[in-house]
Amino acid sequence: MSDNNATGRTRLDKLPEWAALGKHREQLADTHLRDLFAAQPDRGTRYTARVGDLHLDYSKHLVTDETLVLLRDLAKATGVAELRDAMFRGEKINTTEDRAVLHVALRAPRDAVIEVDGENVVPGVHEVLDKMADFSERVRSGAWTGHTGRPIKNIVNIGIGGSDLGPAMAYEVLKTFARRDLTVRFVSNVDGADLYESVRDLDAAETLFIIASKTFTTVETITNATSARDWLLGELGAGQEAVAKHFVALSTNAEKVSDFGIDTANMFEFWDWVGGRYSYDSAIGLSLMIAIGPDAFREMLDGFHTVDEHFRTAPPESNVPLLLGLLGIWYGSFFDAQSHAVLPYSHYLSKFTAYLQQLEMESNGKSVGRDGKPVEWQTGPVVWGTPGTNGQHAYYQLIHQGTKVIPADFIGFARPSGELPAGLAAQHDLLMANFFAQTQALAFGKTPDEVRAEGVAEELVPHKTFRGNHPTSTVLAPDLTPSVLGQLVALYEHKVFVQGAVWNIDSFDQWGVELGKVLAKNIEPVLTGEKSAEGLDSSTVALVAEYREMRGR
Ligand code: F6P
Numbered sequence: 001m002s003d004n005n006a007t008g009r010t011r012l013d014k015l016p017e018w019a020a021l022g023k024h025r026e027q028l029a030d031t032h033l034r035d036l037f038a039a040q041p042d043r044g045t046r047y048t049a050r051v052g053d054l055h056l057d058y059s060k061h062l063v064t065d066e067t068l069v070l071l072r073d074l075a076k077a078t079g080v081a082e083l084r085d086a087m088f089r090g091e092k093i094n095t096t097e098d099r100a101v102l103h104v105a106l107r108a109p110r111d112a113v114i115e116v117d118g119e120n121v122v123p124g125v126h127e128v129l130d131k132m133a134d135f136s137e138r139v140r141s142g143a144w145t146g147h148t149g150r151p152i153k154n155i156v157n158i159g160i161g162g163s164d165l166g167p168a169m170a171y172e173v174l175k176t177f178a179r180r181d182l183t184v185r186f187v188s189n190v191d192g193a194d195l196y197e198s199v200r201d202l203d204a205a206e207t208l209f210i211i212a213s214k215t216f217t218t219v220e221t222i223t224n225a226t227s228a229r230d231w232l233l234g235e236l237g238a239g240q241e242a243v244a245k246h247f248v249a250l251s252t253n254a255e256k257v258s259d260f261g262i263d264t265a266n267m268f269e270f271w272d273w274v275g276g277r278y279s280y281d282s283a284i285g286l287s288l289m290i291a292i293g294p295d296a297f298r299e300m301l302d303g304f305h306t307v308d309e310h311f312r313t314a315p316p317e318s319n320v321p322l323l324l325g326l327l328g329i330w331y332g333s334f335f336d337a338q339s340h341a342v343l344p345y346s347h348y349l350s351k352f353t354a355y356l357q358q359l360e361m362e363s364n365g366k367s368v369g370r371d372g373k374p375v376e377w378q379t380g381p382v383v384w385g386t387p388g389t390n391g392q393h394a395y396y397q398l399i400h401q402g403t404k405v406i407p408a409d410f411i412g413f414a415r416p417s418g419e420l421p422a423g424l425a426a427q428h429d430l431l432m433a434n435f436f437a438q439t440q441a442l443a444f445g446k447t448p449d450e451v452r453a454e455g456v457a458e459e460l461v462p463h464k465t466f467r468g469n470h471p472t473s474t475v476l477a478p479d480l481t482p483s484v485l486g487q488l489v490a491l492y493e494h495k496v497f498v499q500g501a502v503w504n505i506d507s508f509d510q511w512g513v514e515l516g517k518v519l520a521k522n523i524e525p526v527l528t529g530e531k532s533a534e535g536l537d538s539s540t541v542a543l544v545a546e547y548r549e550m551r552g553r
Contacts, residue, residue, distance in 0.1 A: 009079070012504060013376050017074040024070055025334040032469050033060060033443045041231070051320040052306040052487040060443040061407075062335070071326040072316045080501040087497070088312055090116045090273075094508035096372060101508050102271075103493065104280035107304040108484070116273055125282075128269055129301075132286055133294035135268075136247070139208065139291060140179060148205045149244035154183040156198055157287040158228060159212030160220045161358060164188040165279020167212070167288045169355035170300070173348045173485050176419040178291040186287070189227075190220040195227055202234035204246075210287050211249045214276050215258035219517070225260065240515055250283040268392065275508050277358045278493060281486070298480045303486025311494040321491055323407075324473065330345060331407045331471065332378040339382040341399065341408035345435040346480055349411065353385040356492055363496045363507040370504050379503050380496075386399045400442065400466055401441025410439050411475045411488070418479075435474075442470035503546040529553055 012018055037043050037059075047059035047105045063071075075081070086093050090100045105114045105121050112122045138144040142151035157167055168186040171178065178184070185198045199207070209228050225247075232246050233239065240261060248266040249257040250273075257267045268283035280288070281304055289297040311321045332338035340360075342353045364380030385391065385408070399406050413433040416428035445468020451461050475482045475491075500507030525531035526544055533541045 004434050009371075009504060010077075011376070012078065012502065015077050017070065017077040017171060021067075021070050021074060021330070021334060024067060028062065028064075028067075031062070033062065033471075034445075034468065036062075036064065037444075038203065040317070045243055045280060049318055049320050051310045051314075051491065052303065053477045053481075053484050054487055054491065055476045056320055056323075057476070058323065058327065058336055060439055061473070062469070063327070063330070067330070068317075068323075071330060072322075074502060075316065075326060075498070076506075077321060078502045078504065080498055083501045084312065085499065088114070090114050090121070094275075094506060096506050096509045096511070097272075099508070100273040101275065101278075102273040103275065103281070104305075104308045104541065106270075106274065106279075106281045107301040107308065109305070117271060121271065121273070124269075124271070128283055129294075129298075132268055132283060132289050133297075136286070136290045136297075140182075140293065144208075145245070146207070146523050147236055147238055147245045147430075149201075150205045152208045153181070153206040154185070154202045155208050155210060155287050155290055156185050156187060156202075156228065157210045157212055158187045158195075158221055158224045159210075159250075159284070160188040160218060161362075162276025162279050163212035163214060163218075163221065163284055165277075165351070165355045165358050167285055169351040170285065170288050171291055172351045173480065174288070174292050174296065174300075174482055175297050176417045176486055177293075177482060182291060184287055184291050187224055191221055192227070195224050195231075196323075199228070199231055204232045206416070207232065207246060210256075211247060211251075211262065212284050212286075213250070214252050214270070214274070214279065214284075216249070216253040216260070219521075222260070229261070248286070250286055255378060275363075276510075277362050281489075283319045292482065295436045298483035300486040303481075303483030304490040305486075306483070307490035307494065311490070311497075316461070321494030322498050324491070324495040325502070327471075327473070328381065328407070328495070328499055329502055331405060332381055335405045336378075336405055337405040338380060338382050339384060339404070339406055341385040341406050342383060343385045343388050343410050343438075345388045345410065345412040345431055347387060348417065348480055350387050352411075352488075353383065355489075357383050360496050362510050362513070364500050364503065364505065365512060366500075366503075366505040366507075368505070370506055375503060376507065377503065379505055380499065382416070388438065389431065392434065392438065397436070399470060400445075401504070405470075405473045407473075408442070409473045409475060410435060412477075413480050413484075414476065414478045439472045439474055440470055442468065444468045445470075 043059045049056045051550060083093060087101050088104060090102055092098055094101050100116045102114060102121065105125055108114055108122050110126050113120050114122055139152050145151055164186055172185055187195050187198045211225045229243060233242060236242055243261050244263050247262050249262045251257050252270055252272055254267060258264050260388050268286055270279065270282040274282050281301055285297065318320055328340060342356055358516045360380055362384045366379055367375055369375050407506050412432055416425040440491050445466035448461050448465050451464045456464055496507055526533050527547060533544050
């Protein structure tokens with residue numbers, strides 16, 4: 001295979017910078033974090049960085065000054081900064097879909113200029129934000145009423161993937177900033193139980209459905225939206241004319257929105273240069289904006305923008321998304337890490353890792369390069385995790401004493417939510433003591449001698465020994481505010497960007513989701529008996545037969 005790809009770039013694994021990292025890894029061999037800390041007494045302050053309100057400690061990584069230089073050399077050799085600048089310039093870096101990648105324009109200030117095909121897209125972004133703000137205020141104040149004249153009390157977002165995970169996650173994170181008298185729910189699954197459980201206790205007269213779909217063709221969303229419309233009209237005993245007061249759409253596809261029966265005056269637009277998994281700060285965030293209000297939503301956008309500017313301008317030595325992206329590559333390719341844990345120590349971040357799963361795994365779960373050739377190196381890891389301290393009593397055992405290398409991000413906050421009563425707020429120190437203790441235990445472990453010194457019987461010493469040397473990042477912020485949420489999300493967005501750039505993959509397409517959709521379409525009529533199973537593989541034929549028998553068909 002040639003050392004060069006179609007874009008004229010030398011294959012990643014043929015770069016001298018890649019080889020240098022391989023050699024460096026061999027030299028590091030089994031160097032333990034205990035040794036690194038002993039050799040560098042200032043390590044705990046030396047390997048820290050800041051972006052906006054986020055303090056990053058990366059001292060507990062298996063790196064030296066030399067590693068960091070070599071990783072930055074790799075970023076230089078793979079043109080990360082050039083691709084980043086092309087993204088900010090609005091160039092069509094999503095090559096397989098021939099699209100610009102401009103989620104950064106969604107949070108650009110009003111006077112910014114970002115052009116796609118010679119047109120400044122920023123005024124359009126603010127026009128939609130203003131329309132969203134106006135609508136949100138009308139719903140929040142009760143000025144927007146349903147078909148029977150009653151104000152809206154319930155918001156139901158119907159969408160899936162990027163049209164669900166972002167707003168659902170952010171609503172959970174920012175609950176304490178939300179109007180508590182509004183009920184906000186998110187329906188995504190085509191399993192009818194999702195919609196059923198979400199509306200069964202709601203009064204249709206007070207319910208607004210927000211149909212969120214970039215394409216407005218996603219079968220789950222259109223099916224649920226149609227059922228929601230049937231439910232609403234049935235409950236109200238009304239005709240189509242009631243739809244306008246209870247349904248709005250968030251989409252790039254005005255034609256399909258109109259076909260569905262939603263007045264395009266009630267459509268909030270976004271653009272093909274916003275990827276679904278990068279979209280909750282666009283019109284897709286309408287449910288969130290209604291819940292937390294336009295001012296808090298704009299604060300969140302400012303938080304995103306702070307990190308965008310940092311990513312665009314900070315030198316490589318202090319560029320936090322660049323650093324986090326490179327560390328992930330270090331572990332994936334040189335330590336054979338297959339997964340990456342994100343472990344937030346905040347109950348409000350309960351959906352954060354699920355959100356990141358789409359962001360990271362749909363973006364970087366690729367095995368073909370931009371040049372159309374198979375990649376010969378590891379790409380995106382499996383991303384997983386749930387909030388601490390719960391995970392400590394479930395799966396942390398494997399992280400501490402299992403056989404796998406699992407780099408982990410620990411995310412915590414100095415202050416508890418201002419809404420907590422004093423007694424509950426006092427529990428915060430206990431939460432955070434666990435937060436700090438875990439990265440300490442993971443890094444330094446417990447040696448056999450330390451175990452013996454506690455008088456442990458010799459046969460139990462191996463069982464009670466902690467190898468340590470597990471790499472972690474610690475991200476600490478003062479409070480969990482709308483701005484800090486925006487900062488955190490932008491941090492991960494740009495980390496994903498860096499990794500895709502180094503791996504030379506298109507982080508902005510998602511062809512891997514298509515095959516299953518097509519096959520499901522073929523199988524559905526077989527399940528109902530409209531079509532024979534002929535031509536399907538023997539496993540699917542047998543499974544479908546079992547299914548039909550169990551259903552009494
Ligand atoms: O099938 C995957 C996907 O296309 C995601 O990328 C996207 O976020 C999701 O489906 C929903 O798509 P849409 O917003 O067009 O309904």
